[in-house]
Protein backbone atom coordinates (compact mmCIF):
# COMPACT_ATOMS: atom_id res chain seq x y z
CA UNK A 1 0.00 0.00 0.00
CA UNK A 2 2.66 2.53 0.94
CA UNK A 3 4.86 1.42 -1.95
CA UNK A 4 2.06 2.34 -4.37
CA UNK A 5 1.53 5.66 -2.63
CA UNK A 6 5.27 6.34 -2.82
CA UNK A 7 5.26 5.63 -6.55
CA UNK A 8 2.43 8.11 -7.17
CA UNK A 9 4.15 10.69 -5.01
CA UNK A 10 7.42 10.28 -6.95
CA UNK A 11 5.54 10.92 -10.19
CA UNK A 12 4.40 14.24 -8.79
CA UNK A 13 7.81 15.16 -7.46
CA UNK A 14 9.32 14.62 -10.92
CA UNK A 15 6.74 16.83 -12.65
CA UNK A 16 6.92 20.59 -13.26
CA UNK A 17 3.24 20.82 -14.15
CA UNK A 18 0.46 18.53 -13.07
CA UNK A 19 -2.42 17.92 -15.49
CA UNK A 20 -5.59 16.48 -13.98
CA UNK A 21 -8.62 15.27 -15.93
CA UNK A 22 -11.69 15.49 -13.72
CA UNK A 23 -15.23 14.44 -14.64
CA UNK A 24 -17.87 15.92 -12.38
CA UNK A 25 -19.66 13.16 -10.52
CA UNK A 26 -22.56 14.10 -8.27
CA UNK A 27 -21.43 17.73 -8.17
CA UNK A 28 -17.96 16.75 -6.99
CA UNK A 29 -14.95 14.76 -8.15
CA UNK A 30 -15.00 11.12 -9.21
CA UNK A 31 -14.25 8.34 -6.74
CA UNK A 32 -11.18 7.44 -8.78
CA UNK A 33 -9.70 10.92 -8.52
CA UNK A 34 -10.49 10.98 -4.80
CA UNK A 35 -8.67 7.65 -4.39
CA UNK A 36 -5.59 9.16 -6.11
CA UNK A 37 -5.75 12.25 -3.89
CA UNK A 38 -5.89 10.03 -0.81
CA UNK A 39 -2.65 8.38 -1.95
CA UNK A 40 -0.68 11.55 -2.63
CA UNK A 41 -1.85 13.91 0.13
CA UNK A 42 0.25 12.60 3.01
CA UNK A 43 1.04 14.35 6.28
CA UNK A 44 4.75 14.75 6.82
CA UNK A 45 5.52 14.05 3.15
CA UNK A 46 3.52 16.19 0.73
CA UNK A 47 1.71 18.08 3.51
CA UNK A 48 4.24 20.21 5.37
CA UNK A 49 3.51 23.60 6.87
CA UNK A 50 5.39 26.33 8.61
CA UNK A 51 3.91 29.65 9.80
CA UNK A 52 4.26 31.03 6.24
CA UNK A 53 2.02 28.34 4.76
CA UNK A 54 2.51 25.11 2.80
CA UNK A 55 6.17 24.15 2.48
CA UNK A 56 5.84 20.64 1.07
CA UNK A 57 7.96 19.41 -1.83
CA UNK A 58 5.15 20.08 -4.33
CA UNK A 59 4.85 23.77 -3.41
CA UNK A 60 5.33 26.07 -6.39
CA UNK A 61 4.53 23.54 -9.11
CA UNK A 62 1.87 24.38 -11.66
CA UNK A 63 -1.45 22.61 -11.97
CA UNK A 64 -3.84 22.41 -14.92
CA UNK A 65 -7.24 20.90 -14.24
CA UNK A 66 -9.53 20.04 -17.14
CA UNK A 67 -13.01 19.16 -16.01
CA UNK A 68 -15.97 17.76 -17.91
CA UNK A 69 -19.48 18.30 -16.70
CA UNK A 70 -22.92 17.33 -17.87
CA UNK A 71 -24.25 20.76 -16.96
CA UNK A 72 -22.83 24.22 -16.36
CA UNK A 73 -21.80 25.83 -13.09
CA UNK A 74 -20.24 29.09 -14.15
CA UNK A 75 -19.53 31.78 -11.60
CA UNK A 76 -22.38 34.24 -11.32
CA UNK A 77 -25.05 31.77 -12.45
CA UNK A 78 -27.68 30.24 -10.15
CA UNK A 79 -26.00 26.84 -10.39
CA UNK A 80 -22.50 27.98 -9.40
CA UNK A 81 -23.35 27.14 -5.80
CA UNK A 82 -23.63 23.45 -6.70
CA UNK A 83 -20.03 23.19 -7.86
CA UNK A 84 -18.22 21.14 -5.21
CA UNK A 85 -15.61 20.06 -7.73
CA UNK A 86 -13.41 23.12 -8.41
CA UNK A 87 -13.59 24.49 -4.84
CA UNK A 88 -12.61 21.12 -3.40
CA UNK A 89 -9.77 20.59 -5.87
CA UNK A 90 -8.44 24.10 -5.24
CA UNK A 91 -8.59 23.51 -1.50
CA UNK A 92 -6.94 20.11 -1.36
CA UNK A 93 -4.24 21.03 -3.89
CA UNK A 94 -3.43 24.22 -1.99
CA UNK A 95 -3.01 22.00 1.05
CA UNK A 96 0.02 20.42 -0.64
CA UNK A 97 1.24 23.78 -1.92
CA UNK A 98 -0.24 23.71 -5.42
CA UNK A 99 -1.74 27.17 -5.48
CA UNK A 100 -0.84 27.97 -9.10
CA UNK A 101 -3.89 26.29 -10.62
CA UNK A 102 -5.68 26.85 -13.93
CA UNK A 103 -9.09 25.30 -14.52
CA UNK A 104 -10.62 24.67 -17.94
CA UNK A 105 -14.21 23.48 -17.82
CA UNK A 106 -15.82 21.53 -20.65
CA UNK A 107 -19.46 21.99 -19.77
CA UNK A 108 -22.88 20.96 -21.05
CA UNK A 109 -21.48 17.60 -22.10
CA UNK A 110 -24.58 15.54 -21.35
CA UNK A 111 -28.24 16.12 -22.08
CA UNK A 112 -30.71 15.26 -19.37
CA UNK A 113 -30.93 16.30 -15.76
CA UNK A 114 -27.48 17.86 -15.54
CA UNK A 115 -28.10 20.18 -18.46
CA UNK A 116 -31.51 21.05 -17.15
CA UNK A 117 -30.08 21.94 -13.79
CA UNK A 118 -27.41 24.00 -15.48
CA UNK A 119 -29.86 26.08 -17.46
CA UNK A 120 -28.83 24.77 -20.87
CA UNK A 121 -30.81 26.02 -23.82
CA UNK A 122 -31.25 22.49 -25.08
CA UNK A 123 -34.00 20.90 -23.07
CA UNK A 124 -34.26 17.80 -25.20
CA UNK A 125 -34.05 14.44 -23.49
CA UNK A 126 -34.88 16.24 -20.29
CA UNK A 127 -36.66 13.41 -18.52
CA UNK A 128 -39.71 15.60 -18.27
CA UNK A 129 -38.08 18.03 -15.84
CA UNK A 130 -38.14 21.10 -18.08
CA UNK A 131 -37.76 22.34 -21.61
CA UNK A 132 -36.21 25.19 -23.52
CA UNK A 133 -38.43 27.91 -24.89
CA UNK A 134 -38.03 29.56 -28.31
CA UNK A 135 -35.71 32.26 -27.02
CA UNK A 136 -33.25 29.64 -25.93
CA UNK A 137 -33.91 30.17 -22.27
CA UNK A 138 -34.88 27.36 -20.01
CA UNK A 139 -37.72 27.24 -17.57
CA UNK A 140 -37.54 24.45 -15.03
CA UNK A 141 -40.41 23.81 -12.71
CA UNK A 142 -40.23 21.68 -9.60
CA UNK A 143 -39.29 18.14 -10.44
CA UNK A 144 -38.91 14.91 -8.54
CA UNK A 145 -35.58 16.02 -7.11
CA UNK A 146 -37.06 19.15 -5.63
CA UNK A 147 -35.35 21.65 -7.93
CA UNK A 148 -37.32 24.80 -8.34
CA UNK A 149 -37.37 27.22 -11.21
CA UNK A 150 -34.04 27.99 -12.78
CA UNK A 151 -33.83 30.22 -15.81
CA UNK A 152 -30.57 30.32 -17.71
CA UNK A 153 -28.89 31.39 -20.91
CA UNK A 154 -27.10 29.19 -23.34
CA UNK A 155 -23.56 28.71 -22.11
CA UNK A 156 -20.42 28.27 -24.16
CA UNK A 157 -19.12 24.74 -23.92
CA UNK A 158 -15.73 25.74 -22.64
CA UNK A 159 -14.61 28.37 -20.22
CA UNK A 160 -11.41 29.00 -18.38
CA UNK A 161 -10.69 30.44 -14.92
Ligand SMILES: Cc1cc2nc3c(=O)[nH]c(=O)nc-3n(C[C@H](O)[C@H](O)[C@H](O)COP(=O)(O)O)c2cc1C
Nearest residue numbers: 023024025026027028068069070071072109110114
Ligand atom coordinates in the same frame (compact mmCIF):
# COMPACT_ATOMS: atom_id res chain seq x y z
C1 LIG B 1 -21.99 8.93 -11.83
C2 LIG B 1 -22.11 10.21 -12.59
C3 LIG B 1 -22.45 11.37 -11.90
C4 LIG B 1 -22.53 12.59 -12.59
N1 LIG B 1 -22.83 13.71 -11.89
C5 LIG B 1 -22.92 14.89 -12.55
C6 LIG B 1 -23.21 16.09 -11.85
O1 LIG B 1 -23.38 16.13 -10.64
N2 LIG B 1 -23.27 17.24 -12.56
C7 LIG B 1 -23.05 17.28 -13.90
O2 LIG B 1 -23.12 18.36 -14.48
N3 LIG B 1 -22.76 16.16 -14.60
C8 LIG B 1 -22.69 14.97 -13.95
N4 LIG B 1 -22.40 13.83 -14.65
C9 LIG B 1 -22.10 13.93 -16.07
C10 LIG B 1 -20.59 14.00 -16.26
O3 LIG B 1 -19.98 15.04 -15.53
C11 LIG B 1 -20.28 14.16 -17.73
O4 LIG B 1 -20.73 13.03 -18.40
C12 LIG B 1 -18.84 14.38 -17.93
O5 LIG B 1 -18.63 14.65 -19.28
C13 LIG B 1 -18.01 13.21 -17.43
O6 LIG B 1 -17.52 12.41 -18.46
P1 LIG B 1 -17.74 10.79 -18.44
O7 LIG B 1 -19.20 10.57 -18.62
O8 LIG B 1 -16.90 10.31 -19.56
O9 LIG B 1 -17.24 10.30 -17.12
C14 LIG B 1 -22.30 12.63 -13.98
C15 LIG B 1 -21.96 11.45 -14.67
C16 LIG B 1 -21.87 10.26 -13.99
C17 LIG B 1 -21.50 9.01 -14.75
